[in-house]
Amino acid sequence: MIGITKKFDLGDGREITIETGKLAKQADGSAVVRMGDTMLLATVCCKKEAAENTDFMPLQVEYQEKYAAVGRFPGGFFKRESRPSEYEILIARLVDRALRPLFPADFHAETQVLVTLISGDKNNLPDALACLAASSALSVSNIPFLGPISEVRVGRINGEFVINPTVDIMEHSDIDMIVAASRENIMMVEGEMKEISETDMVTALNFAHDAIKIQCQAQLDLAEMVEKANPKREYCHENNDEELRETVHKSTYDKVYAVAKSQTTKHERGDAFDTILNEFLETIPEEERQEKEPLVKRYYHDVLYHAMRNMILIDRTRLDGRALDEIRPIWIETDYLPSAHGSAIFTRGETQSLTTCTLGTKLDEQTIDGAVIEGSSRFILHYNFPPFSVGEVKRVGSAGRREIGHGNLAHRALKPMIPFDSPDFPYSVRIVSDILESNGSSSMATVCAGTLALLDCGVKIIKPVSGIAMGLITDEKTGNYAILSDILGDEDHLGDMDFKVCGTKDGITACQMDIKINGLSSEIMAEALEQARKGRLFILDKINEAMPAPREDYKTFVPRIVQLIIPKEFIGAVIGPAGKIIQEMQRETNTVINIEEKDGLGYVDVAAANLDDIQRAVAKIKTITTVPEVGEIYDGIVKTIQPFGAFVEILPNTDGLLHVSEIAYKRIENVSDVLKEGDEIKVKLIAVDEKGKFKLSHKALLPKPEGWTEAPPRPPRGERRPSHNDNHRRPPRKY
16 A cells, blocks of 8 residues: 555544655655544645845745535635635644744755645544644655644633544633644644633643644654655755854944843834944945845844843843833723724834724624635624834735734634623624734734723623733753743844733633743743733733723714514514515615524514614514514504404504404494594404404493493303393202
8 A cells, every 4th residue: 555654542532644655745745634534735845955145944834725625616706716714824824833943043945835625524623733734744854854743722621621622512612722832842822712720721731732742753653664754854054154253243242232221212222233233344345245244144133132132131121121020101092083983092112003893783794614614703803014013114915924813813812702692782893903003012902902992882891801922031051031021022033932811800811822942841831821910910900990891882873783582483574575574674764684593583683873763673573573462452454344344454464353343332233334444443452263363352442331231251162151041940850
């Protein structure tokens, strides 16, 4: 049989298979990972040499889902897979963030990793397998790689942690977290939670890491069976000048250190660093400058890296003069945009978000039409990062991977606190965060501004949410480290960790972590989470000071929505043939009416700009869906006249008989003498016969004439009416 296979168990009887050597054999490395009926093909190709003067890792990671994998046609006119969906982009980011730190620092050859869903099982999501597939392809290739690594999803159902839980049980989980790690260290974390504690977070990470170690060993076993994976290719992608490196360090380090300690703003500090570099370049003879400039810039970046890190580790101070756990100054303004449903400005240091909240109807829900995931979402969050936010001139286009990833993190953080399960909140919600300034943690500013915009809009959120970005600086030689709260952009770029934690006062709702070093102990993780908790609570206090509670009511121009629940059998009556009744109702009442069948009931949302229009529409719907009850009084309309009475419409398409004897207390010879078709008459429903026909009375609503006595009720069929002779009958004869 073609191909080499390695299998391992998840510990609960489910099996994962890694196969190589059967598909895509011309790639540098390929692997197929299977769990259930979900199969992913991962390939990796790498150029032999790096481009000239490349001093970074040009890694491209793409993830694509084939609709044929789940037996579906793609949507749209062309009926073929096109630009990746947000779900595909987010999976590609998960893989990219986990792999990127694991290539040698001096390896700069262009590398492309492609992961494709070739068979889909809707109960086993592919996102938890994509990194395993990519790492397997790299492990069996001859490309230098410091792995293997893998990713798993960790959930907690009924208090028990589960690895890669199936879709049908995930709805009962209070944790949905993807963790990537090597055998030794956790590399990346992304997920959402239902207000879990920091201790539970660490426990979940350790549980995930134990499962990942098994998957890494399986890849090592597979690689040993593949000839081309051993040994890895030799390369030389950097030409260094050690004498020049030393010269750059001696000439610039003290100057850089002094600027780093000067507590200047981001742009002032950047300009000062550029000045030091340019002054050094001027010292190089002009005929050598162009040749040496790329090396000088690389070595100067190393100077910036070491100077900033040493300042923090030794002096225990930061670029802007703050203490390690100090949060930058915060100022907040709500209701800034008069025409928005809700708006807020959240500014923390040199990071600023202007965020809006818009409420809509069910028609505004986002339709999700992925190969594996289908459905709709009532909550949309968009994050925009224009170039002026960092003082740059760049091409403005559609949202990139960074914008989608940051928006997804804020979406995860806020979603559990929006009362979508409440019948009093039938809205769809869109939050848009426009970053106007950025110097670190703009995604966390989005979380805070999003909370404020929801409150300003009048949404009765369950609890306010805030977010904070944590950093880490370590010295592997001495073991010295520093955990930083509310990191700056430079601290993110030159540091060892970017750990974003979001939550309420009671627990974590979302997190995202990227590690750039080879080790992060559980003790440091726990310390970072505790420091993040204190920072999160500090920011929540600022939010509560600015907006202690949501608005009492929505603004006048916010659409009002009232939700009715009707029996399923009335849905057709409300809609009418070809939608005639509901369309006419919307036109007459200036409303938007949407009906959805769920759990055997009809959920009717009525939306309008004012409550009067809604009430008119609701009244019309209730007349259609109301079941007549004995004793109720109705405003009826005479439909037809008969010799024995009149048929009166008491509800749309619901008639009852008003017998001639029930029109008035006096005797009426001809019904047409007192009633005509189209007349309005108030009637009372007095009975429903065994055939379900309604008996009406107008007489019952009139005052009784003086001396009037009711005739005795008619006996049930088969019984004789009592007569006056009954009292004079002889008693039965006795024998």
